[in-house]
Amino acid sequence: MSTTFIRAAGAPREIGRAHGAVIAAPLRAFLDDGLTRLNHLTAEPLSLPELLPSIAVYRAEITAQLPDLAEEVAGLAEGAGITEDEAWLLQLRREVMGYSGVPAAGDCTTYARVAAGGPPVLAQTVDQNANLDRNISVVHVDRVGSPRRVLVLSFAGLLCFMGLNSDGLAIGLNLVTDGEWRPGVPPYLAIRHLLDSAGSVDEALEILAGLDLSSSRNMMLCDREKVVFAELQQGRLRVTEPAQRWAVHANHYLHPDFIPQDRQTAFDRISSDARTAAATEGLAALAPDAGPEEHFALLCKAPLCIADRGDITLERTVAAVVLLPAAGEMHLRPGDPNLALTQVFRV
Incomplete structure (x- = not known):
């Protein structure tokens, strides 16, 4: 593809x-x-x-x-x-x-790691409905007057889904559901703004705290030195920086302040728990210097990779992405990652 x-x-x-x-x-x-x-x-x-x-x-x-x-x-x-x-x-x-407009059985699994002896990495499956793998673009943005360049994954004219910048900041995301969506800045556009405006995780978090977002999400942020995930709910932000310098997130809240407001269905939670466990186990087994193809091998396995069930309303894995923020590289397998060749884009 x-x-x-x-x-x-x-x-x-x-x-x-x-x-x-x-x-x-x-x-x-x-x-x-x-x-x-x-x-x-x-x-x-x-x-x-x-x-x-x-x-x-x-x-x-x-x-x-x-x-x-x-x-x-x-x-x-x-x-x-x-x-x-x-x-x-x-x-x-x-x-x-809306957050509950259609049934779901997966909605992105994301992990990031900054390990001694290896490059920082942020990787995720991209799970979407509506056959969006037919409309994937990668956009290289070089804005006049900006000190940095930006490389984003896009679907059908969306200004950004996820990506990285030339300063070495990478951002991925996951859907989480709190049932209280409202007008504001959509998280996809917020990610683009962070990549345009921030050179590090800390700078991005400071900017993110000042935005009024429209809907609940988790953002995974990684630079050359730090990994955090930032959960967003009803205008509130909770940031977790794991001591082990790696993190895994699927589609349920992990911060104790937000867990009571989680509106994920019981069926979806089973999938989210399974994907979290599989990604955690798989990442722990990867050597610190594991390359993109080794990360793709993990992302291609069930339950992380959601198969096409022939129903446009159901989410499936439409891409897998491995971001190397220090190298400024996006490694992409569009469509079912088991069937795709890896494409490499550089910021």
Whole structure:
């Protein structure tokens, strides 16, 4: 499976235009396929006009907090030849879908490690529904006036899903559910802002604490020296820095302050526990100097890798990613990672 690679440089609007221009035809097809495939997932069909009031509220929140990214969304619309409302919908699909809009059996397993005798690494499975592996892009961002470059994994015009920057900061994420989503900055855009703005885990956490996010997530952050995970819930942030300098996270809260608000179903918790245990055991067995292919071998195994069950509404592993922040490299296997060749991108 091929991955579209996009180089985008300049001011925010120019970056958006470059991004949109490269994937204009696929974006148009994606928008026309059941309204970004949302109508393949929901019980009742949605329409763009009925979503416009909600989009407007989110757009105002994002523009107030992250004006550069709002400009980039406008540029994306121009480059792709779509409306700005459509470009905003591409950023807000997960918020529109909600945390419990469809059944789940997996939703990303992430781990990171900074070990003596080996390179820092952040790795994860990317579990999504809606056949999003057909719409994977990797975007290299070089913003004018910025001291750093950014490399992100993207789906269908999304400004960022996860990624790393040239300062050696890598960020991955997991869905966690607290049942209290609201207008604000979507976590995907927050990650992009952190990669644009921070050169280390500590700088990223300081910036993250000042953002008003829309929905619950866990973010795994790794630089050359430190691994933390930052759980977000209803405007609150809890950061855990493991003493062993490695961490594993799936889709249930780990911080005691947040565990009582976890709204994961019992079935989903079984999957999350199993993936957490398998990733913990597998990571412990990997040598400190293990390379990307050895990490992929772990990510490709069940239960970490979620198989395609032929149902568009069910999440499955649509990519596996190994980030090497010190080397500035993203190693990607798009689609089912058991069937894909590794592609390497450098920031």
